[in-house]
Amino acid sequence: MPADRDMGRRRRSRGKGRIDGFSDGVFGVAITLLVVDLAIHPPGTALQQVLHAWPAYLAYTISFLTIGGAWLLHNALTEQLARTDPVFLRLNLLLLLVVVFLPFPTRLVAEALHNPADERVFVTMYGLTLLVIRLLGFALDAYARYEHLYAPAEEGEEELRTSQRKFLPGVIGYVITIIIGLFLPTAAVALYFGIAVYLVMPFRDVARLVFRGS
């Protein structure tokens, strides 16, 4: 299909540089906005107030790791791109839309961890948002592979492959935790923390560092 390949070449370098800059800006702001909602409230001494806000710190950390993890994937992904196309640019916008939305349910969860009655609804909303970020990150990667947007180079794909390998366990983890969260919302938050750490942690590299000497 030479006509198609030709169209491909005509679209070659479209938007490659800007998609990085814009996405970095959005990721960077979304990750920073999480801290705007950190606050302490009476009653109690100053120390009690600071410690009592632990759910906010936890929700903040989970969301930070999730956005950070989405950025790591996005970074690995755009690095492999040889070109973009209109659909890819829109899928990317969709991913950013949900990333930017995350501080909102994060705030709700942080506020609700002391109000068990509301907790169930907010934790479910939070889990769904985390799941959709993961799905859209995968969709972006899958579309780029389907449309041959990646450069044929063999280098640097490790992060992408790790992300693909962790995709199914991550999604299964999210779905199970969303169901658990309907009954035990606080436990679900702890599990979301575990999933976030699992998805971000580079186990192989850490193992390599630890066992290098031996």
Added chain:
Amino acid sequence: MPADRDMGRRRRSRGKGRIDGFSDGVFGVAITLLVVDLAIHPPGTALQQVLHAWPAYLAYTISFLTIGGAWLLHNALTEQLARTDPVFLRLNLLLLLVVVFLPFPTRLVAEALHNPADERVFVTMYGLTLLVIRLLGFALDAYARYEHLYAPAEEGEEELRTSQRKFLPGVIGYVITIIIGLFLPTAAVALYFGIAVYLVMPFRDVARLVFRGS
């Protein structure tokens, strides 16, 4: 006019890289700020509060698509630029000024969708802002063509041409919806959503994807 061409060459690469970085920063922050105003309010159960905030989600999505669409145009536009000039840089600042302003009427519309009395004013203000963003995006493109700021390359213009083709329908749609909004503000918000989707959606590419197999 060789003197003029010479002046042009002397201004060749001015501001090309920085206009991307700065504009990406502004677009990225403006698009993220939309979420800061998302909030839920009593009365009702947690679920009712979350669902009751639908106008905020709708206004947020329309504004996100509008800023995202403006960025797509901006991205395609600066990619074609061979150089910038002082007037272009100022027109760009003007566009950014209105893009950055959008979260404000978005917030007003989101708050007013439950207060029909105020709705008319805010929805009109919102529609005018959307219209001006579209007009300034077009002005930027028109100025770049008038002053021959684009590189002569034939590649990658598809997104610009699509944007130009959709310009007149978009403006007519906005003007009609602004008039409708004076009488039926809630209907106007639904129409703004439709326009935003129309302007961002790459119909050809989607059709290509869907009908490829057949």
Added chain:
Amino acid sequence: MPADRDMGRRRRSRGKGRIDGFSDGVFGVAITLLVVDLAIHPPGTALQQVLHAWPAYLAYTISFLTIGGAWLLHNALTEQLARTDPVFLRLNLLLLLVVVFLPFPTRLVAEALHNPADERVFVTMYGLTLLVIRLLGFALDAYARYEHLYAPAEEGEEELRTSQRKFLPGVIGYVITIIIGLFLPTAAVALYFGIAVYLVMPFRDVARLVFRGS
């Protein structure tokens, strides 16, 4: 002094790319933060509330033009840079510190334009901030010239020269307006708007555009 020149060469490309990205981020966020404080307040109909907020729109526009103008200068300046040095990077941080501070007095002026009693203090604070931004922008340019940080290229200096030519009138304008503001704060705000337009407007290019046909 060959040793000095050699040290210069060793510092050649230090921080050139990053100073753009970081500064663009800060300028972009500062300019967007201005809109966060836009708000309307009862009493009155929705339309009256929107119109009654005009001082906020005015202060917002002046600050936008001032930060935008500082960015234009910064953009022209870093484009000419062949290298940076530690002092230049710190001077740049100092400029950014004051740019980032501007939304604060902007907010105070916007709130005070309806409270004449407080207005004098806030308008003075606002004028001093605008003046310091101008002085630091000039200091950055002066330091770069003094330390020969600019590339010897002849191209693209027009924006820098325009900025240098407008520096003294701008500073005199600010100082006079700060004094006027002690007695007539509302008039001073109008004058700050005039100065901002004067500093940003590219008169020559506009004249060239207007008189081209004749």
Added chain:
Amino acid sequence: MPADRDMGRRRRSRGKGRIDGFSDGVFGVAITLLVVDLAIHPPGTALQQVLHAWPAYLAYTISFLTIGGAWLLHNALTEQLARTDPVFLRLNLLLLLVVVFLPFPTRLVAEALHNPADERVFVTMYGLTLLVIRLLGFALDAYARYEHLYAPAEEGEEELRTSQRKFLPGVIGYVITIIIGLFLPTAAVALYFGIAVYLVMPFRDVARLVFRGS
């Protein structure tokens, strides 16, 4: 260990460009968010209110200098990088997580400087955050050296060496000040200001500028 070197080469350019853009975005937003919390409060005349907010200005300036200083180190560091690896990218995320957190204790200190009872807790929390930023900045540099991520070039390392030389005095200064802050929190804030200035100030270059003529 040629296999190891080969793996290194395969990871060569991974994430180099994006780590700059994303980190610049996060640093830029975090530094700008500091100003969102600046506010004045009754009672008193406008002038008294503005002056009475001095602790907020001081905390804002210390945090600005700290984030600015971390950026200077980060800038010098990434400039020397030949490549990144998964662990480095995660260490970088960890540094950003704490940088983004800084506006929160800054706000608490600013509010507490007029409430001596709470001050001790918040100033300790503030000092610990400043210390952790310093430690993680150093860890990033140490890891890059340990894993040979730096390019072998001899140029431009001055800023990194200065930072390494100031590391131990800085950490000792922070630890002593944290202890002092348990008893004299206001004095500790003044000391944090001193440390921030010490860490950012390029003494050699200033001396060079001052004594050049003589």
